[in-house]
Amino acid sequence: MSKQSHTCSSLIGEPHSPSVPAFKITSLLESEVHDVACLTFPLYRSVLVKSFEPDTAKERIIAMVARSGERPVGLILARYSLTESDPPDSGSTECLNILSVMTTPLWRHCGVAQALMKAIATEGIRLKLKSMTTGYTTKICSLVAFEHLLLSTGWSTPLSSMHMSLFKISDMATAPWLSMAPSLTDGYEIFAMTDLKDDERVKLLAGIDAGDIPYGLSPFADEELLVPELSFGLRGGGDVVAWMTLIRSPFVKDALCYRSLFVNPKIRTAHGFGPLLAAHAIHCHAQHQISEERPKGIFGTSFKARKQLNFVLKRLVPHCYDLYETRTSTLILQQE
Ligand SMILES: CC(C)(COP(=O)(O)OP(=O)(O)OC[C@H]1O[C@@H](n2cnc3c(N)ncnc32)[C@H](O)[C@@H]1OP(=O)(O)O)[C@@H](O)C(=O)NCCC(=O)NCCS
Structure with missing residues (x-):
């Protein structure tokens, strides 16, 4: 590509510098879905077509393309969802989530x-959305460029959100701390999520509705990816009081993600139920045939969960082969 000296002709964006080649930005055309697929991560290629779904769809995808002549040179993909009560363009409180932004290597900078x-x-x-948000990991190759991009377009300073530990299940299953895990207190029983009873599900859902259990840490978070036979609950006093769920990681194809580890606050610390459930899941993952297809584990911990983070740093990290973090950044579009 020859980069001649002429002004950017972006339809919506502002010129970057008078010395860059011309490009313009418009919505993705249905005829170019195939051509722009290489301008997003494999995980998001299937959502490109959703940007042509009718405005009545609850989940909306916005795809915008930067073109030099007819040639796509950049793509941004974002998603937002409206609740039942939000008519289109109603000033919904939902936020727009940037899934990916990518430019072809010759057009960078x-x-x-x-x-x-x-x-x-x-x-x-x-669209009268209140804010935009994005989440990413420190493993992306363009981390420095992307964080520059965020700051140069007015986004907030990125915040560390989750500590991620990546391990081979064969290594973790032989970690000495596993055999030192405390034994189960009398009156409690570990069960596989395949055996969750209907009335237990109803009670847990009621706990989520009441705000006692954060949905994101519930056994139902990312349920469509759940491996129920390797996700475990703990029964005690007639209730399900703790769980460790495992899901098929949508990002790391050969890993199971240790998704939600939660212990009812009333019984935390005294019994070591968190490490006990994590140890049980690790043992079962190692012995299950799924470990041939998914021989790795990813354990994500919020930086805010200090106790769990201590457990991870002490027990898991020495047996991990990679550590990284997820970060988030936001841009306010409309002040309250
Ligand atoms: C991140 C990416 C989209 C940046 O695209 P780009 O078209 O080169 O970005 P721009 O030219 O608009 O530059 C934006 C800002 O980032 C800075 N920047 C771009 N590349 C940089 C780099 N490699 N190192 C440091 N700063 C960089 C630019 O200088 C500019 O800041 P400034 O105005 O303060 O000078 C591009 O590198 C890319 O496609 N990477 C692969 C996909 C990816 O990882 N996307 C991010 C996660 S979704």
């Missing part, structure tokens, strides 16, 4: 990504 970020913010404001 030309202001294309900046223009795409500004274009999508303009669209968010038009």
Whole structure:
């Protein structure tokens, strides 16, 4: 590509510099879905077509393309959802989640990504959305560039959100701490989620509704990816009081993600139920045939969960082969 000296002709974004080649930004066309697929991560390629679904769809995808002539040189993909009660363009409180932004290598450092970020913010404001957010891991190759991009387009300073530990299940299953895990207190029973009873499910859902159990840490978070035979609950006093769920990681194809470890606050610390459930799941993962297809485990811990983080740093980290973090950043589109 020859980079001639002429002004950016972005339809929505602002010119980056007078010395960059011309490009313009418009919505994705149905005819170019195939051509732009390489401008997003494999995980998101299937959602490109959703940007053509009718406005009545609850989950909306916005895809914007930067083009030089007819050639796509950049793509930004974002998702937002409306609740039943939110009519389109109603000033919903939902936020726009940036799934990916990518430019072709020859067009990097030309202001294309900046223009795409500004274009999508303009669209968010038009849709009366309150904010934009993005989540990513420190493993992305363009981490430095992406964080520069966020700051240069007015996004908040990235915040560390989750500590991620990646291990081979064969290594973790032989860690000495597993055999030193405390034994189960009398009156409690570990069971596989395949055996969760209907009335227990109803009670747990009621706990979520009442705000006693955060949905994101409930046994039902990402349920469509759950491996129920390797997800365990703890019964005690007639209730399900703790769980460790495992899901098929949608990001790391050969890993199970240790998704939700939760112990009812009333019985925390005294019995060591958290480590006990994690140890049980690790043993079972190692022995299950799924470990041939998914021989790795990913354990994510919120930086805010100090106790769990201590457990991870002490017990898991020495047996991990990779550590990274997830970060988030936001951009306010409309002040309250
Ligand atoms: C991240 C990415 C989208 C940036 O695209 P780009 O078109 O080169 O970005 P821009 O030219 O608009 O530059 C935006 C800002 O980032 C800075 N920047 C870009 N690349 C950089 C790099 N490698 N190192 C440091 N800063 C960089 C630019 O200087 C500019 O900041 P400034 O205005 O303060 O100078 C691009 O590198 C990419 O496609 N990476 C692969 C996909 C990816 O990882 N996306 C992010 C996660 S979704």
